[in-house]
Amino acid sequence: MTKYLKLLRVEQWIKNLFVFVPLFFSGNITNLDLLGKSIFAFVIFSLIASAVYIVNDYSDIESDRKHPLKRRRPLASGVISKSTAVAVFVLLIGLSITLVILGQYFFSQNFWKFTTIIGLYFFMNLAYTFKLKHVAIIDVSIIALGFVLRVLAGGYATGIEISQWAILLTFVLALVLAIGKRRGELINAQVSGKTRRSLDGYNVQFADIALSISCTLVIVCYLMFTLSPEVQAKFHPRVFFTVIFVVFAILRYLQQTLVYNRTESPTKIIYRDKYIQVTLVLWIAAFLLQIYFK
The missing domain is CATH 1.10.357.140 (UbiA prenyltransferase)
Structure with a gap:
């Protein structure tokens, strides 16, 4: 099975x-x-x-x-x-x-x-x-x-x-995970050789720059999402402060990727990294408070 x-x-x-x-x-x-x-x-x-x-x-x-x-x-x-x-x-x-x-x-x-x-x-x-x-x-x-x-x-x-911001946020967040995976494959390729043809169009320096840009866009898009008129009207204005959890999660992800080279598989970090798991739980709890306990 x-x-x-x-x-x-x-x-x-x-x-x-x-x-x-x-x-x-x-x-x-x-x-x-x-x-x-x-x-x-x-x-x-x-x-x-x-x-x-x-x-x-x-x-x-x-x-x-x-x-x-x-x-x-x-x-x-x-x-x-x-x-x-x-x-x-x-x-x-x-x-x-x-x-x-x-x-x-x-x-x-x-x-x-x-x-x-x-x-x-x-x-x-x-x-x-x-x-x-x-x-x-x-x-x-x-x-x-x-x-x-x-x-x-x-x-x-x-x-x-x-929300348009939610769609854009989804795209750039997924881009972060995809680029992080390619970077992990590049690191692995230095030891065992390239196993994916598209890696010819990447190098570690390019992946690092693209990852940094994408992570910045994630934070900006989430910030704009929380400040958009429809979100401010629907939730409590302090929903803006949930950006703190997003920033921490992004920094932790960058640390795992750039410092420890542990993110060839983006799903593994969610299953294994306790810091990101706790951050996600806190973010969900904080957001729910804004929705259901205004």
Whole structure:
């Protein structure tokens, strides 16, 4: 069972929590109807994402076998056969299509918009898998757009309008994680050799500069989000002070990346770094206080 969970990369489903962003920032997290719609969208996105991961691992079997960590993936290591992986892929696609069709009964108002987002995410990631991941800068931009699509899907599923600053914040935050991952791969490549063609378009100095710019944009976008008229009107004005947690989390992430070189996988830092975990909990608690205890 564990090998199938690894094939689906269930630990990566944490990225799909961005589907809940519109619900959280709108102050409707306790609305059970909207929460149910967000969970439904989360499940669909998770199934589609796992299907894409299988395609990616299938196409990268040979290169993954040369990577010190990726060689342990089920397909690269041989614990799951190619035919089994194809069967699981077909099953995931079938389940995803079925749930999308059922989705018209959950969010009929924006059904076609939601379906378009799901389709765009799937085919964009197929293009990424077979071509675009080999093109420097475009590769990290595609990853960041994937997070934006998650947020848009959550908005269409619930019918909640999304702030422009929230969309831009999502993009630059995802860009930080993607660039941090590329930097980690560059550091690893110095020891074991390059395992990704797009790395030819990067070097550590460029990654450091791009990461610094992106981190600055994250702070600026979050600051502008908290100061925007609609947010100030919806929440208590002191929501502005939650920027403190964002700044600390960004600094901690930069420390892990630039000082300790520990962020080749952006999800690992969330699962392992207690400082960032505590900061996230405090940020969520502080933001909830602004929403529900004004």
